[in-house]
Amino acid sequence: MNALSSRRALAFAALTAGALLMVGPLVWAVGTSLKEPADVFASPPQLIPDPFTLQGYHDVFTVLPFPRYLLNSIIVSVTIVTFNVVFGTAAAYAFAKLRFPGRNLLFGALLLTLMVPFQVNLIPLYRIMVELHKITPAIGTDTYFGLIAPSAVQVFGIFLMRQYISTIPDSILESARLDGASEWRILRSIIFPLARPAVATLAIFTFVTAWNDFLWPLIITNSDNMRTLPVGLALLSRKNSVNWTDTMAGTVLTILPMLLVFAVLQRRFVEGLTAGAVKGAG
Amino acid sequence: MGVLRTLGASRLRRVGEGYALITPAMLVATLFLFIPIALSAYWSMTEYNGLTSPRWVGFDNYTYLLSDPEFTKAFVNTVIFVSLGMTIGPALGLITALLLNEKVPWRGAFRTAYFLPVTTSLVVVAVVWKLLLNQDGVVNWFLSLFGIPGHAWLADSSTALPSVAAASIWQGLGFETVVFLAALQSIPGYLYDAAKVDGAGAWARFRHVTLPGLRPTILFVFVIGIIGSFQVFDQVFVMTQGGPSGATTTIVYDLVQRFRDLDLGKASAVAYLLLMILGAISLFQFWIFERRSR
Numbered sequence: 001m002n003a004l005s006s007r008r009a010l011a012f013a014a015l016t017a018g019a020l021l022m023v024g025p026l027v028w029a030v031g032t033s034l035k036e037p038a039d040v041f042a043s044p045p046q047l048i049p050d051p052f053t054l055q056g057y058h059d060v061f062t063v064l065p066f067p068r069y070l071l072n073s074i075i076v077s078v079t080i081v082t083f084n085v086v087f088g089t090a091a092a093y094a095f096a097k098l099r100f101p102g103r104n105l106l107f108g109a110l111l112l113t114l115m116v117p118f119q120v121n122l123i124p125l126y127r128i129m130v131e132l133h134k135i136t137p138a139i140g141t142d143t144y145f146g147l148i149a150p151s152a153v154q155v156f157g158i159f160l161m162r163q164y165i166s167t168i169p170d171s172i173l174e175s176a177r178l179d180g181a182s183e184w185r186i187l188r189s190i191i192f193p194l195a196r197p198a199v200a201t202l203a204i205f206t207f208v209t210a211w212n213d214f215l216w217p218l219i220i221t222n223s224d225n226m227r228t229l230p231v232g233l234a235l236l237s238r239k240n241s242v243n244w245t246d247t248m249a250g251t252v253l254t255i256l257p258m259l260l261v262f263a264v265l266q267r268r269f270v271e272g273l274t275a276g277a278v279k280g281a282g
Numbered sequence: 283m284g285v286l287r288t289l290g291a292s293r294l295r296r297v298g299e300g301y302a303l304i305t306p307a308m309l310v311a312t313l314f315l316f317i318p319i320a321l322s323a324y325w326s327m328t329e330y331n332g333l334t335s336p337r338w339v340g341f342d343n344y345t346y347l348l349s350d351p352e353f354t355k356a357f358v359n360t361v362i363f364v365s366l367g368m369t370i371g372p373a374l375g376l377i378t379a380l381l382l383n384e385k386v387p388w389r390g391a392f393r394t395a396y397f398l399p400v401t402t403s404l405v406v407v408a409v410v411w412k413l414l415l416n417q418d419g420v421v422n423w424f425l426s427l428f429g430i431p432g433h434a435w436l437a438d439s440s441t442a443l444p445s446v447a448a449a450s451i452w453q454g455l456g457f458e459t460v461v462f463l464a465a466l467q468s469i470p471g472y473l474y475d476a477a478k479v480d481g482a483g484a485w486a487r488f489r490h491v492t493l494p495g496l497r498p499t500i501l502f503v504f505v506i507g508i509i510g511s512f513q514v515f516d517q518v519f520v521m522t523q524g525g526p527s528g529a530t531t532t533i534v535y536d537l538v539q540r541f542r543d544l545d546l547g548k549a550s551a552v553a554y555l556l557l558m559i560l561g562a563i564s565l566f567q568f569w570i571f572e573r574r575s576r
Binding site for chain 1: 314
């Protein structure tokens with residue numbers, strides 16, 4: 001009994017030390033965002049800013065285009081999630097439950113692309129966007145279309161949803177068909193409600209990936225008006241003389257929406273981000 | 283007869299609806315997956331600058347890259363980065379999961395704390411660690427408490443790459459922990475009881491019950507982790523910009539540089555080399571685990 005509890009105490013101590021290492025850097029980032037630039041590298045370090053100032057946040061919201069970055073990040077992420085949920089689920093349903101010539105071939109072709117890293121598509125994708133931009137300036141490079149379209153339907157999402165929809169019994173669908181329901185209607189009134197847990201996982205996974213995406217938004221945007229938060233933040237932090245309080249205020253602004261979602265949906269959130277683990281270990 | 287005809291008609295209608303349901307997905311996949319994958323395969327065998335039309339050169343880009351010091355350096359750097367991250371990361375994740383599995387108080391709070399960095403983007407992680415690792419930053423201050431002199435971690439070519447790897451390990455640890463913890467909890471308790479009855483000590487139980495139970499999860503963590511970290515770019519872009527003097531240039535960083543220099547043929551070849559490396563690694567990993575589990 002004594003050996004057990006001392007072992008537990010040891011585990012607790014080790015975990016506490018580890019947790020400080022995990023949370024500490026984020027706390028330090030928040031603290032720095034509330035400092036005056038001169039105090040950022042004060043020795044000894046100031047854990048609690050003295051004096052305390054909101055200048056960093058003032059800069060980020062008025063001098064730097066962070067409100068625009070934030071707006072872009074929201075528009076891009078929310079649209080990508082919506083498209084993936086609607087079109088991804090529709091395709092997943094057809095691949096799981098409907099019979100049509102070429103079904104397995106098309107699904108197999110989609111699955112193959114899962115093995116191709118994004119960098120293989122990167123350059124042609126950029127060239128395609130350049131050409132589209134020549135047709136009309138509303139689409140292609142440096143537009144919302146350019147930011148959103150390549151992620152609008154993701155194969156991993158179709159795969160995830162198909163796995164789940166396969167477990168829905170055919171008898172439910174058959175009886176709806178006998179009642180004269182079209183496949184659209186079945187998708188809307190049977191599949192979506194029944195697959196809600198999988199839809200939630202898909203939505204969270206897609207949202208986090210889209211919000212944190214960097215390489216593509218970096219390549220496809222070239223004006224401050226179209227930058228997303230990670231791109232704006234990265235470029236700010238690469239300036240020759242970094243203003244660390246502004247940069248950390250921008251950092252906090254980038255993390256905050258994600259932390260809010262995480263706080264509200266914690267369990268689902270962890271499930272959403274480790275979605276592949278179920279597949280891998282199952 | 284009449285019933286049959288209606289059945290036939292409704293099946294035909296369902297085929298049409300099937301195609302309609304997959305059309306948006308297939309359209310996006312064709313335009314932004316299939317065509318680009320084929321195009322870059324072609325461009326990887328051409329000299330192409332995006333302005334004049336591509337000139338066929340066969341496998342020249344590949345042979346050039348394999349002996350190009352910049353690419354080979356990027357390859358070696360990436361392998362070092364992956365090796366550091368994929369040994370220390372999963373090991374720390376497994377240890378943390380084993381500790382959390384000891385039914386310690388505040389387990390939920392710990393889990394949240396370790397998972398917190400996973401929710402942040404790599405750019406955020408890189409920016410925060412660039413601040414911490416600054417010559418006058420907190421890391422050096424902390425080390426000075428133990429009499430260790432300060433160091434310009436990201437400006438020294440011998441410490442820059444390990445520093446970038448450390449930041450990445452910090453970000454991924456919570457993911458590995460949560461996945462390992464879920465797997466640990468799915469190992470049935472009676473296996474441990476049976477092992478105890480047979481007189482197995484703690485190490486023997488870990489070796490013969492825990493590790494075999496974790497095998498599919500370990501495979502998953504390695505496959506996902508190695509594939510992901512081979513594509514490292516964001517952290518390098520923010521923390522070191524590939525420097526100092528190429529010490530942190532990774533495969534994808536090299537690709538983006540060639541792309542920016544309008545050397546699209548060689549950049550496409552880099553992309554396909556990356557694809558081949560990742561494919562070979564995945565096959566090798568599955569082969570190893572197939573053999574072991576037999």
